[in-house]
Each structure stands twice: as C-alpha cells, then as structure tokens.
Amino acid sequence: MTVRKLESGEWLADFRPNGRGSRRYRKKFKAKAEAVRYEAYVRAKVTKQPEWMPPQKDSRSLAAxxxxxFKNHGANLKDGKSRYKKLLKLSNLASDPLASEITDKWFVEFRKKRLEAGASPSTVNHDLAYLKALFNELERTGDWDKGNPLRNIRKLKDEPTELTYLQSDDIKLLLNYLKGLRDQDCYLTTKICLSTGARWSEAETLRVEHIAQNHVAFYSTKNGKPRYIPIDRELYQEIRQHARKRRGRLFKDSYGVISEVLKECGIALPKGQRTHVFRHTFASHFMMNGGNILVLQKILDHSSLQMTMRYAHFAPEHLVEATTKNPVVNLERKEPSVVS
Structure with a gap:
C-alpha cells in the first residue's frame, strides 16, 4: 500500500511509515503529486519525532x-563478580522476568515467595538493595530510560541479630586445638582475626609483604580502603616464622577447616556467624577490657559510630549509674522516719 488512484478519480495515500504493526496513515487528494508529497512529509516527521509512534516494549530480560x-559497570567494582553472581541467582529465582514486568507489585510478590521459602528479612532487603542499585546504574549509563521501577519499595523491618562472642575458655580451647594441627594456616588466620578484629576474608588473603614492624596491613577490605593494625610481638614472630616458607599469599583457604574444628570443639554458633564470631569476640573483649569505643570504630573500620555502639554495653562502666541513681536504692539509703 502506498499512493494509488481510486475509481472516483482521487488519489489515496495509504501507508505505515514503520511497517506492519505501526500506525496507519490514509488521506485522499485530487492530484497524485499532493498524495506523494503528503507521504514524504509524514515519513520525514515520523523519522525526526519517533515519539509520534507508540513506544516499543522492552523485550530484554532481567538477566540481559x-x-x-556487569559489562559497563560491575566488572570495575571490587566486589563486582560477587554481586554479579548474586544478581543472576536472583534472576534465576524469579524465573528471569522481562524488564517490562518488573514493577513494585512484582517485587512485593517475589519478596513474599522468598520469605515463605525461608529467606530472612535481611536477605530480602539485600535483594531489594541489589536490584535498586542495578536500575540506578543502568539509568545513569543510558541503558535504561524508564526510571527505577522499585524506587518506592521500602525495606522490611529487620530485628537486630544477636551478637555471639567466645568466652576466654573457648578461645583457649580453639587455639590449642588449631595449634596442634599439622597445617598452621587456619591457626594463624584465626589468631589474627581474634587479635585485630579482621574479617576472615581479610586475614585469609594476607600476603607476606603485608606483615611488617609488628603491624598487619589489610588491603582486601570491605570498603576497599587499607587498614593498618598493630599486633603483639609474639604473634608477629609466629607470622614471620610462617612467612619464611611462603611467597606471595600467606595462607591457604581454610574456611572448611575452621568449620569442622568448631564442631569438634563443641562450639555452637548462630547461623551466619561461623567466622564472623571472631570479629565479634575481638570487639566484645576489647570493650570489656576497658577499650575506647572511638578507637574500636577505627579498628573495625565501621562507617558510622552507630554500628560500633553495638558493643558499648560490654564496657565495665556502661550505664553503671543505673545501680546508684535508681529510686529503689535511694529509698533504701534514706534514714527511717522517727515515729512519735
């Protein structure tokens, strides 16, 4: 269909500028030249102003x-590969929906199914954060122009996790058990975590050159900023002795070893705290031994003091005035009234 002559003698311009499925234009003219000019005019207008045409549906999937x-942004992030895998896992759990199907309502339904399957509020809150960040970055790079479909979704209220820490007897039992093993990688990794508050991954990926002058330099940190923590002379000598046999990385991966050893020692821990318990143990004992909360914040490299305040109650003097300023104790200290 294009320009053709009708039986009435008029000329009909009948066409679809963008092919089958696009808007159809039909108009009659007395002369063929007028019909041809009209067709050319409309085609030019549609080309210059595509918004005249109905928007095409985004056929990309979430995985796409x-x-x-990942190609344009994630590959350059320190934790890019890890986040990439988590996003693909989310996509798989959601049966890889079309981008156009992702809405507030879609996520609420997806979250409901996740919770029913046993996921915690913290886990689904992470799901939301990852997906929001995904759309924000795609929009910034020009790969998504429909706004963030999850911008109005709020996180679920998450009950604070109980922070478990090891008692002194448990620490002695664990370190003695580990020291008796033939392989000392797990022993030293554990001792470094307990002595510096380092995360397991930070301690496990230390290199020989990161140990110097009674200090440990952590570079594989969560926020990407290096952290330098002093250690006692005994631990420093143990690490240096171990380093004589190594080049590059100091320790092998030993997450599986510590998991089995904790079971062998009868140390039961809440889910998700198998190695993080060493960081909690350092912080808890640091405060119980009279450490300063601001110093602890720097050692743990918390972005806000509020995170570190979780350990404030371990300080010996924390809220101690509650025992001397309460109305009951003051009542008992008053002299009895004289009855006449």
Missing part, C-alpha cells in the same frame, strides 16, 4: 540487564 550492568 544484569549482563549489560
């Missing part, structure tokens, strides 16, 4: 968006 995000 994730691939685009």
């Amino acid at each position: 968006l994730i691939e685009t995000w």
Whole structure:
C-alpha cells in the first residue's frame, strides 16, 4: 500500500511509515503529486519525532540487564563478580522476568515467595538493595530510560541479630586445638582475626609483604580502603616464622577447616556467624577490657559510630549509674522516719 488512484478519480495515500504493526496513515487528494508529497512529509516527521509512534516494549530480560550492568559497570567494582553472581541467582529465582514486568507489585510478590521459602528479612532487603542499585546504574549509563521501577519499595523491618562472642575458655580451647594441627594456616588466620578484629576474608588473603614492624596491613577490605593494625610481638614472630616458607599469599583457604574444628570443639554458633564470631569476640573483649569505643570504630573500620555502639554495653562502666541513681536504692539509703 502506498499512493494509488481510486475509481472516483482521487488519489489515496495509504501507508505505515514503520511497517506492519505501526500506525496507519490514509488521506485522499485530487492530484497524485499532493498524495506523494503528503507521504514524504509524514515519513520525514515520523523519522525526526519517533515519539509520534507508540513506544516499543522492552523485550530484554532481567538477566540481559544484569549482563549489560556487569559489562559497563560491575566488572570495575571490587566486589563486582560477587554481586554479579548474586544478581543472576536472583534472576534465576524469579524465573528471569522481562524488564517490562518488573514493577513494585512484582517485587512485593517475589519478596513474599522468598520469605515463605525461608529467606530472612535481611536477605530480602539485600535483594531489594541489589536490584535498586542495578536500575540506578543502568539509568545513569543510558541503558535504561524508564526510571527505577522499585524506587518506592521500602525495606522490611529487620530485628537486630544477636551478637555471639567466645568466652576466654573457648578461645583457649580453639587455639590449642588449631595449634596442634599439622597445617598452621587456619591457626594463624584465626589468631589474627581474634587479635585485630579482621574479617576472615581479610586475614585469609594476607600476603607476606603485608606483615611488617609488628603491624598487619589489610588491603582486601570491605570498603576497599587499607587498614593498618598493630599486633603483639609474639604473634608477629609466629607470622614471620610462617612467612619464611611462603611467597606471595600467606595462607591457604581454610574456611572448611575452621568449620569442622568448631564442631569438634563443641562450639555452637548462630547461623551466619561461623567466622564472623571472631570479629565479634575481638570487639566484645576489647570493650570489656576497658577499650575506647572511638578507637574500636577505627579498628573495625565501621562507617558510622552507630554500628560500633553495638558493643558499648560490654564496657565495665556502661550505664553503671543505673545501680546508684535508681529510686529503689535511694529509698533504701534514706534514714527511717522517727515515729512519735
């Protein structure tokens, strides 16, 4: 269909500028030249102003968006590969929906199913954070122009996790058990975590050159900023002795070893705290031994003091005035009234 002559003698311009499925234009003219000019005019207008045409539906899937995000941004992040895998796992759990199907309502339903399957509020809050960040970055790079479909979704209220820490007897039992093993990698990794408050991954990926002058330099940190923590002379000598046999990385991966040893020692821990308990143990004992909360914040490299305040109650003097300023104790200290 294009310009053709009708039986009435008029000329009909009948066409679709963008092919089948696009808007159809039909108009009659007395002369063929007028009909031809009209067709050319409309085609030019549609080309210059595509908004005249109905917007095409985004046929990309969530997995396709994730691939685009990783290629243009995620690959350059320190934790890019880890986040990439988590996003693909989310996409798989959601049966890889089309981008156009992702809405507030879609996520609420997806979150409900996740919770029913046993996921915690903290886990689904992380799901939301990852997906929001995905769309924000795609929009910033020009790979998504429909706004963040999850911008109005709020996180669920998450009950604070109980912070478990090891008692002195448990620490002695664990270190003695580990020291008796033939392989000392797990022993030293554990001792470094307990002595510096380091995360397991930070201690496990230390290199020979990161140990110098009674200090440990952590570079594989959560926020990417290096952290320098002093250690006692005994631990420093143990690490240096171990380093004589190594080049590059100091320790092998030993997460599996510490998991088995904790079971062998009968140390039961809440889910998700198998190695993080060493960081909690350092912080708890640091405060119980009279450490300063601001110093602890720097050692743990917390972004806000509020995070570190979780350990404030371990300080010997924490809220101690509650025992001397309460109305009951003051009542008991008053002299009895004289009855006449």
